[in-house]
Amino acid sequence: xxxxxxxxxxxxxxxxxxxxxxxxxxxxxxxxxxxxxxxxxxxxxxxxxxxxxxxxxxxxxxxxxxxxxxxxxxxxxxxxxxxxxxxxxxxxxxxxxxxxxxxxxxxxxxxxxxxxxxxxxxxxxxxx
Amino acid sequence: xxxxxxxxxxxxxxxxxxxxxxxxxxxxxxxxxxxxxxxxxxxxxxxxxxxxxxxxxxxxxxxxxxxxxxxxxxxxxxxxxxxxxxxxxxxxxxxxxxxxxxxxxxxxxxxxxxxxxxxxxxxxxxxx
DNA sequence: TAGTTGTATTATATAACTTAATACAACTAA
DNA sequence: TTAGTTGTATTAAGTTATATAATACAACTA
Numbered sequence: 364x365x366x367x368x369x370x371x372x373x374x375x376x377x378x379x380x381x382x383x384x385x386x387x388x389x390x391x392x393x394x395x396x397x398x399x400x401x402x403x404x405x406x407x408x409x410x411x412x413x414x415x416x417x418x419x420x421x422x423x424x425x426x427x428x429x430x431x432x433x434x435x436x437x438x439x440x441x442x443x444x445x446x447x448x449x450x451x452x453x454x455x456x457x458x459x460x461x462x463x464x465x466x467x468x469x470x471x472x473x474x475x476x477x478x479x480x481x482x483x484x485x486x487x488x489x490x491x
Numbered sequence: 492x493x494x495x496x497x498x499x500x501x502x503x504x505x506x507x508x509x510x511x512x513x514x515x516x517x518x519x520x521x522x523x524x525x526x527x528x529x530x531x532x533x534x535x536x537x538x539x540x541x542x543x544x545x546x547x548x549x550x551x552x553x554x555x556x557x558x559x560x561x562x563x564x565x566x567x568x569x570x571x572x573x574x575x576x577x578x579x580x581x582x583x584x585x586x587x588x589x590x591x592x593x594x595x596x597x598x599x600x601x602x603x604x605x606x607x608x609x610x611x612x613x614x615x616x617x618x619x
Numbered sequence: 620t621a622g623t624t625g626t627a628t629t630a631t632a633t634a635a636c637t638t639a640a641t642a643c644a645a646c647t648a649a
Numbered sequence: 650t651t652a653g654t655t656g657t658a659t660t661a662a663g664t665t666a667t668a669t670a671a672t673a674c675a676a677c678t679a
Contacts, residue, residue, distance in 0.1 A: 381635080381636060381637090382637075383636080383637090392601045396601070396603040397603065407654075407656085408655080408656065408657090409654090409656095417637080417638085418637060418639075419638095419639095420638075421636085421637060421638080423656080423657075423658095424636095424637095426656085437656060437657090438646080438655080438656080439644065439645045439646070440645035440647075440654075440656070441646060441647080441655060441656085442646095442656080443656080459598070459602055460598075460604060460608075460612060461612070461616070463595050463598035463599060464612045464616055465618075467592065467594070467595035467613075468613070468616070470587070470591035471588060471591060473520050473524070474520065474523050474584055474591075475524040475525065476588060478613065480588075481592075482610060482613050482614060484589070485595075485596070485606065485609055485613060488592055488593075490593075490596045509667060509668090511668090535623075535624060535625085536624080536625065536626090537623090537624085537625095545669085546668060546669045547670095548668075548670090549669080551627095552667095565624095565625060565626090566624080566625080567625045567676045567677070568623075568624045568625070568675075568677025569625085569678080570625080
């Protein structure tokens, strides 16, 4: 799977999920991981579209969803920027982690396993 | 969300995911949870379709995927049955649990968190 | 033999996603 | 002021996955 680097961001697109979803996820996780500085300017809609060889509308859709979450700020005529609000970034990171945990626990319960078993699974697994 | 009961199985369908996927998942988890006895006869393709108010082809697709996993056995002219092989059921249950754990750990790592943090999240969360 | 099973095929419909082309509004820099 | 870059909106078209419908056949049971 090809990796495209552009600025502080890197992207890997495939056909298993909607493109706009992959783009927004990879930006979201880059920021949550702390790989890009707050206030960083994102590539323009057209530039990113060209680099990823996808349609500008698809990039727009990703940017707009991130904007709704206040993870990025779009300024008409200027560009799109990562929020400078650390609180927001931290909260989104916590939420993503919590949601991942919650869906894991839900799956375990659907298999008739309890939280203790879930914990053991995490402890005993080889997650290299 | 309406629950439809039929034999030892119960179904809840919505529009968030493909119908055939929901049907196969709910059968898979029912069996993995041990709610249905090994060798149990499933509703016929047409019967289940009628009860769920969906197309027989959609039920077929669910059954065929479960058949490929050997979780069920289809016998032309007789019907469809849960496997009588306990080993298979146990292995599928373990696999589902493992996959859930793996995808949780993957998400955590994508957020720059380690396995220890993952474990703490599980421990400290209120999963009622 | 009649009725039930799983199975296959062909056609149609629909919704989500993606692309394309175009236009406009807001801002920056020359 | 002007040219070029931004985000944004709109309309149309194409693709794909999913689901339905109708029909037929093969394998089995009673």
